[in-house]
Amino acid sequence: MREIITLQLGQRSNYLATHFWNAQESYFTYGAEEESPVDHDVHFRPGIGTDGTETFMPRTVIYDLKGGFGTLRKINALYEIDGDAAASSLWPGQPVVHKQQPIDASAYQGSLDAGQTPPELTTSTVRYWSDFNRVFFHPRSVVQLSEYELNSAIMPFEKWNMGEELFASLDKEHDLLDRDLRPFVEEADQMQGLQVMTGIDDAWGGFAARYAERLRDEYGKAPIWVFGVQEPLRGLPREKRFLKLVNKARALTELNSQASLVIPLALPEGPLPSSVRLNPSSPWHVSALFAAALESTTLYTRLRTSDRIYSSNLGDMTDLLNVFGKQTIANLGMSIPEAQAPRQNGATNGISNGLNGRGERAGDGGDVEEDGSDSGSQKGVAALDIDLSSPQDLSLDPNRGRKWRKRHVFSQVIADRGPLQDPEQAGRRDAEMRDRDTYGLRRRPKVHNYHSRVAFPLIDSYPAIFSRGGGGEDGEEDRRHLPVRTALSTDSTVADKIRALRSAVVRSISLEDREMVGNELAEIADGYREGWSSGSDSDDED
Numbered sequence: 001m002r003e004i005i006t007l008q009l010g011q012r013s014n015y016l017a018t019h020f021w022n023a024q025e026s027y028f029t030y031g032a033e034e035e036s037p038v039d040h041d042v043h044f045r046p047g048i049g050t051d052g053t054e055t056f057m058p059r060t061v062i063y064d065l066k067g068g069f070g071t072l073r074k075i076n077a078l079y080e081i082d083g084d085a086a087a088s089s090l091w092p093g094q095p096v097v098h099k100q101q102p103i104d105a106s107a108y109q110g111s112l113d114a115g116q117t118p119p120e121l122t123t124s125t126v127r128y129w130s131d132f133n134r135v136f137f138h139p140r141s142v143v144q145l146s147e148y149e150l151n152s153a154i155m156p157f158e159k160w161n162m163g164e165e166l167f168a169s170l171d172k173e174h175d176l177l178d179r180d181l182r183p184f185v186e187e188a189d190q191m192q193g194l195q196v197m198t199g200i201d202d203a204w205g206g207f208a209a210r211y212a213e214r215l216r217d218e219y220g221k222a223p224i225w226v227f228g229v230q231e232p233l234r235g236l237p238r239e240k241r242f243l244k245l246v247n248k249a250r251a252l253t254e255l256n257s258q259a260s261l262v263i264p265l266a267l268p269e270g271p272l273p274s275s276v277r278l279n280p281s282s283p284w285h286v287s288a289l290f291a292a293a294l295e296s297t298t299l300y301t302r303l304r305t306s307d308r309i310y311s312s313n314l315g316d317m318t319d320l321l322n323v324f325g326k327q328t329i330a331n332l333g334m335s336i337p338e339a340q341a342p343r344q345n346g347a348t349n350g351i352s353n354g355l356n357g358r359g360e361r362a363g364d365g366g367d368v369e370e371d372g373s374d375s376g377s378q379k380g381v382a383a384l385d386i387d388l389s390s391p392q393d394l395s396l397d398p399n400r401g402r403k404w405r406k407r408h409v410f411s412q413v414i415a416d417r418g419p420l421q422d423p424e425q426a427g428r429r430d431a432e433m434r435d436r437d438t439y440g441l442r443r444r445p446k447v448h449n450y451h452s453r454v455a456f457p458l459i460d461s462y463p464a465i466f467s468r469g470g471g472g473e474d475g476e477e478d479r480r481h482l483p484v485r486t487a488l489s490t491d492s493t494v495a496d497k498i499r500a501l502r503s504a505v506v507r508s509i510s511l512e513d514r515e516m517v518g519n520e521l522a523e524i525a526d527g528y529r530e531g532w533s534s535g536s537d538s539d540d541e542d
Contacts, residue, residue: 413488
């Protein structure tokens with residue numbers, strides 16, 4: 001098997017992960033003649049419940065603050081507490097129990113528990129990420145950190161050093177990896193890697209940095225992908241915006257040296273395409289947009305296929321993207337295709353003989369041509385509608401008035417999901433892929449393409465943030481699925497954003513850390529010039 005273990009750190013990352021797990025749950029099939037296109041063993045673990053029935057639960061560890069789990073219980077219908085906890089206590093005296101007022105279950109969760117059709121969710125009915133959760137978790141997966149309380153006005157969990165200190169104290173007392181993570185790793189036959197979803201602009205950035213350091217010490221060669229979730233900055237006071245930028249700078253510095261790939265996720269401050277309508281103040285909405293991109297760009301790591309050339313894994317993707325070994329931070333973008341062709345040869349959503357294809361290509365009609373727009377200046381590089389990689393960081397540079405270099409892409413992984421948009425063009429592209437030597441030398445950039453007929457599932461827990469569904473000939477069934485295109489890229493804009501971030505925050509970092517953080521940010525930026533160096537600065541002129 002090729003198992004992936006997930007770590008969820010913090011409230012916003014748990015919103016993101018909940019959308020991810022709900023999507024995975026939707027791929028399960030229950031008919032004798034149906035086969036899921038997804039290999040569920042990658043992300044789910046088998047087990048036996050207290051009543052002897054088989055269970056299938058996510059391979060994940062969920063951390064959140066006191067009050068952050070909402071109505072989610074550590075013990076659920078599949079796993080009950082064995083024995084009386086008070087009877088097994090070493091304390092000889094009479095225990096005193098203090099109970100907090102329980103949170104009422106949402107109508108959505110109540111309907112799921114009763115086996116009824118759940119009501120439509122809204123931004124007002126989703127109070128916590130557990131309000132729209134559709135899966136059961138193993139009791140070992142749920143870890144509450146009671147040292148801090150969610151949304152506390154007295155001691156908010158928002159400063160970098162709080163996260164560092166919390167991890168250090170908990171790890172010293174319990175050895176977090178041994179207590180929380182190791183049981184899931186030991187169950188894996190052949191672990192593909194670790195997937196970490198975490199906040200990077202608050203105290204969770206410090207917590208994640210120390211956790212990643214321990215992960216690297218313990219699992220030295222394992223791929224570690226970090227998806228860094230950021231809160232929208234629009235509308236926040238200046239002081240809080242600045243604090244988040246400082247936290248982010250430190251998180252990127254630390255995670256760059258420990259993770260295999262770091263993918264920042266931020267809602268663009270500019271206008272979104274007309275096909276996307278969301279409430280930026282709703283973490284349910286914002287995380288849904290992130291989830292569509294994350295779930296799509298990692299789909300090829302869990303597809304069920306008899307021929308391994310049509311799938312991939314976290315390690316291979318890391319090698320494809322990190323061209324020079326110093327390009328750990330990657331940009332993620334996505335588009336929702338406006339139209340799609342009718343399905344060919346009677347293929348259904350998610351099932352086909354060639355589930356997805358992989359190869360390097362020279363580009364097609366949807367790509368940015370050489371000397372094209374600012375979003376891409378190389379032939380074969382995809383330009384997508386929604387940039388989730390913190391494009392607003394470029395505006396932090398005080399010299400923003402000067403002309404920017406054109407974007408230079410070192411490597412890009414493009415994932416298309418859903419029915420092919422142009423079958424004839426895809427046929428030409430696939431024929432070209434077969435004629436190319438995958439492992440031969442190529443003129444950069446390297447563009448790697450994947451395609452799957454498995455469209456993104458629009459389930460009842462997912463908000464209606466897209467103004468269109470799948471469309472096409474299959475009516476209602478097709479409207480429940482969405483074609484998505486994503487591009488994961490290592491490119492020169494990372495250097496521009498890191499330099500701008502460094503200029504904006506370095507003077508606000510404590511004296512004992514200022515030089516170290518400033519130097520490491522500069523080194524990260526320099527890693528995106530090796531082998532290119534802006535073509536002797538010829539690209540500086542527009």
